[in-house]
């Protein structure tokens with residue numbers, strides 16, 4: 001038994017999964033059941049009291065989901081993970097462990113639009129106050145820190161424009177402030193960036209995107225890096241104080257460096273309820289087995305498409321960190337040397353009408369509101385997701401009338417370029 | 427031994443070889459971590475002895491409490507110390523008076539005393555600090571995977587279906603020793619600060 005570190009692709013196939021003990025099934029079975037029998041009353045009591053490892057009820061844990069959790073924890077280099085129903089659910093569960101009403105968290109201004117909505121409106125009604133900072137100006141994070149700050153939230157590669165965030169610089173701010181850094185790693189996936197290696201304390205994903213990878217299943221996950229000391233100063237009572245829900249257990253003391261993942265499960269998922277269907281977990285696990293192959297192809301295709309667009313006369317500009325001329329190219333070389341992801345924006349000289357025209361003429365690219373599918377996807381934010389905003393607000397959020405967002409799939413790049421060429425041409 | 431990151435083989439060797447474990451600071455309160463660990467290790471077949479002078483005359487899951495290690499009256503393989511770092515040294519000194527000496531001194535999650543560890547190691551006792559034997563057993567057997575924990579082991583073998591009271595195989599392929607690199611670094615920084 002040597003302690004040998006297997007590579008990423010080996011972990012993507014094997015981590016968390018072993019042949020089923022009862023049947024020998026080699027693929028991970030779908031344990032499509034709500035509940036699990038107890039051996040006897042003492043076993044039941046041990047499970048409910050968190051004294052034994054095992055299954056109770058699928059809202060708290062499920063064997064199929066557990067394989068997915070260990071798989072993603074291994075790929076991210078974390079101590080443990082918790083799978084939930086969606087990326088958004090992951091964000092709620094994480095912040096519920098960290099914030100009390102009246103507390104604040106700092107979030108990068110460049111985020112998925114849905115997260116901006118969630119933070120601005122839904123979380124405000126819980127009394128969790130977001131304070132925005134600019135990921136291109138690290139000092140703006142420092143200025144935003146107050147005694148009520150409980151966390152910092154950023155995206156590794158930011159949706160929609162594919163910009164790269166300086167995770168290490170922001171993790172230094174978080175450490176100084178004594179708060180955990182949460183990184184949404186959805187657009188990079190651990191194949192391109194492992195935020196924990198750069199100082200993240202918690203990683204969240206929408207599994208709906210590249211990890212599942214096939215556009216067929218919603219899911220989300222929380223990865224505990226095992227790096228944050230929750231015991232100091234009573235700042236994180238969900239972790240450091242005796243929990244009345246569990247007869248006075250202190251989670252950090254009992255579970256050590258995976259206490260945060262346990263808190264998310266037994267205080268978050270158990271009580272808020274956004275459980276992932278075991279069927280979705282199975283679909284996402286199957287997707288993850290090919291993550292390294294798919295992600296490389298996504299990136300290689302995206303680079304080819306970005307280069308084509310940058311040379312096209314109808315295109316005003318391309319924002320893709322994989323291009324040497326891009327503002328974020330140096331950060332991309334540092335954080336994502338294998339590729340700068342597959343989601344990026346470009347703008348058209350013909351403005352709003354040209355955007356609408358392009359989307360309507362594309363034959364292979366699908367016009368829809370998602371990213372990270374095997375299929376290539378396109379959206380014109382100004383006429384869809386951002387259509388409620390006035391022009392000034394559209395431009396500020398990176399969704400000006402001339403902006404088009406692509407999520408480049410794993411088809412043959414020649415076909416993708418040909419599709420864009422015909423749609424841009426006439 | 428590098429106490430910042432234990433190779434899995436070190437932990438595996440200990441958990442595979444010891445049979446009797448005296449738990450110093452064992453608590454009868456069923457939400458205390460020592461109770462969790464005591465119950466789990468007893469269920470997995472270890473011969474558990476609770477040591478706590480405050481509870482002599484009572485028993486823990488059917489095992490009578492003893493006041494001190496010297497009251498056990500028979501050889502023991504491992505002493506598992508559930509005390510804060512500042513209370514470790516006297517316990518280790520007491521261990522060093524036992525005859526025969528135990529093979530292993532284990533200090534619980536959060537507990538670490540490098541000077542005490544060096545004393546024990548100088549007489550050939552293996553030392554583990556700032557780890558929980560329940561968590562390590564669950565991790566190396568992958569039983570802990572039910573809770574989404576990264577066991578950092580892989581196996582393509584079909585394991586027997588676990589039942590209560592069964593010893594589990596700890597001989598899976600390890601994915602890098604000790605904890606994850608990031609959590610090891612964090613623990614090291616913390617112990618250097620304190």
Ligand SMILES: Cc1ncc(COP(=O)(O)O)c(C=O)c1O
Nearest residue numbers: 086087088112159186206208219
């Ligand atoms: C970066 C990012 N984070 C989070 C989410 C939300 O994920 P979900 O739709 O699975 O709730 C998305 C979805 O588009 C996203 O792109």
